Amino acid sequence: MLLGVSGGIAAYKAAELTRRLRAEGVEVRVVMTRAAQAFVGPLTFQALSGNPVRLDILDPTAEAGMDHIELARWADLVLVAPASADVMARLAAGMADDLLTTLALASQAPLALAPAMNQRMWQHPATQANARLLTDRGVRLLGPAAGAQACGETGPGRMLEPGEIVAALLEPRPASPLAGRRILVTAGPTREALDPVRYLGNRSSGRMGYALAQALVTRGAQVVLVSGPTALAVPLGLERIQVESALEMRAAVMARIADQDIFVAAAAVADYRVADPAPHKIKKGQPELTLRLVRNPDILAEVAARPDPPFTVGFAAETERVEEEARAKLQAKSLDMIAANQVGGATGGFEREDNALTVIRRDGRLNQLPLMPKAHLAEALTDLIAETYATYLATQGA
Numbered sequence: 001m002l003l004g005v006s007g008g009i010a011a012y013k014a015a016e017l018t019r020r021l022r023a024e025g026v027e028v029r030v031v032m033t034r035a036a037q038a039f040v041g042p043l044t045f046q047a048l049s050g051n052p053v054r055l056d057i058l059d060p061t062a063e064a065g066m067d068h069i070e071l072a073r074w075a076d077l078v079l080v081a082p083a084s085a086d087v088m089a090r091l092a093a094g095m096a097d098d099l100l101t102t103l104a105l106a107s108q109a110p111l112a113l114a115p116a117m118n119q120r121m122w123q124h125p126a127t128q129a130n131a132r133l134l135t136d137r138g139v140r141l142l143g144p145a146a147g148a149q150a151c152g153e154t155g156p157g158r159m160l161e162p163g164e165i166v167a168a169l170l171e172p173r174p175a176s177p178l179a180g181r182r183i184l185v186t187a188g189p190t191r192e193a194l195d196p197v198r199y200l201g202n203r204s205s206g207r208m209g210y211a212l213a214q215a216l217v218t219r220g221a222q223v224v225l226v227s228g229p230t231a232l233a234v235p236l237g238l239e240r241i242q243v244e245s246a247l248e249m250r251a252a253v254m255a256r257i258a259d260q261d262i263f264v265a266a267a268a269v270a271d272y273r274v275a276d277p278a279p280h281k282i283k284k285g286q287p288e289l290t291l292r293l294v295r296n297p298d299i300l301a302e303v304a305a306r307p308d309p310p311f312t313v314g315f316a317a318e319t320e321r322v323e324e325e326a327r328a329k330l331q332a333k334s335l336d337m338i339a340a341n342q343v344g345g346a347t348g349g350f351e352r353e354d355n356a357l358t359v360i361r362r363d364g365r366l367n368q369l370p371l372m373p374k375a376h377l378a379e380a381l382t383d384l385i386a387e388t389y390a391t392y393l394a395t396q397g398a
Ligand code: C5P
Pocket: 186, 246, 265, 266, 267, 268, 269, 270, 271, 296, 297, 298, 299, 300, 301, 313, 314, 315, 316, 317, 329
């Protein structure tokens, strides 16, 4: 394996990664970018890999040994860890302005990247566009994970731990029952217009639904994400449809639901909308203003009541009696699964990075997923959905 190490504080973790890969019997040759050398010395990688470390494409001595084209042919896999925003941009653009990018361009081996950068750099539309371009081209992205960063910020951009990278690369991934399934996910809040400039909204950030959509993509599902307004970047490898109101969300869902295998309703849909939104900005003339609200359609209940419904997963945000309310909703809406959480308390809910869920299945079985970051929770919930969906398929005789 050819390991490319680019510049960033996570470069020190690449040393441990090299050691672990060697321990698994993988032959590793390391290429460092110039920036990586400011963080870790080449001798570290030379000692750990047992091979000379390549630093420069214009090095006559090194080229006299295994030259860069030979090295590109030799590689059975090119892994860049850490992959900085700069390296991702250069790889996306197909540049060959240093040894690592030249090798990536010259090699026919699969390319995997373990991104590591400041969370704002990762979430920047430029980096996200590069990440999408690379994955569309078949490049495998490992991570990044979310959490505390060396720069003192918190968010997505941490390099996966060396053990996680090794596991992801070496362990055969069992086929998920979700692979190839068409899954429609709703996420985020809805906005119900009062007039052209104001709306009724709610505190949903969309994080849980987005994390779930992303986790479903990694299981090989074809995901369509119907999303209310959020500040979140489009997750990789899925189609996102943006909507504002509950009625728009319903229309987007209904237009696509017929050929979906699974429907996951993670959106916080407004129960009511303004009966007659004002065509012009409401003036503050009167001392009192009365808004007349009318019920919105329940998208999830409507999907579950179709003659040939998909496998349905609902959410329930409750301020009290979480389990009881969730069981009642599962029954009332005739769902296959429901994931409920307490909101307004200390254990998570809206506008938070963490959450805890009580998951109940149609047969009454219950799982408690304890308080953890929403990205981890999405992984755990996806595993439960996969397991329950497999049982559902078995009973449907599909
Ligand atoms: O009944 P309640 O609103 O608590 O149910 C929550 C679940 O129903 C969530 O899965 C939510 O996405 C879905 N829902 C919906 N359409 C609505 C209201 C809720 O799809 N109008």
